[in-house]
Amino acid sequence: MARCFGVSHNVIAGIAFRNRALFSSKPRARNCRLHESKRAPRKDKTAMRDRKPETIIIPSHKYDLERLPFAKRLLELRPGECIWPINDGSPFLFCAAKTVGKYCQHHQSRAVAVHRIAKREK
Template structure:
């Protein structure tokens, strides 16, 4: 196969790559020039050079990739001690259940059992999560709506 047509760039120019041209492009590749630099010399896009290099791997030897782009920082960061991570307490604050939530617990439903018009406020801490399920016109019953607004006001600093 002596001639290989390749489309280049957005202009749609078709370039005929002869074996001699491919060999000529492989020489600067071996001299450690980038695909962009070679492409500028031949008037094609770097993708064309990359494609030619891929299809003609015998002529285009693989370049060693740089392991570290910052040679002055060749030392690896010390690894975190995994035992210290296991012993660490979670940052979550456990909030004791509200009296209303404890009263609603016998009537609570799992997420898949909830119907439209039932309160979606979670009333336990999981396994499985249970929701209030009191009748409501919106997402939350009147009690949980007032608690949500009160938490929002405290968070914003309103009085």
């Protein structure tokens, strides 16, 4: 059918999927699934939904306190300024030191160290 219209079979499948009422349904076999005892146990969806993601708390550093008078809010940052948050809210303030990448040299080294610790714990 797809060749007749000059389209791929995925186009035809998409049209059929969106317009199910126009196509007759195919009866399903009753025993098409594995027996419950042979299947892997299902994960409880509510337990997965209620689980909070693991967060890594990075403690403040003396450098962060020194940078606080020069800190900027997110909307005030310009390209080439460090985007490391140096306080814990209301409003969040960022380092704003001159840099080539995302973070200044000090915060880049701290990010790499935290990444190594998190990787080791897994």
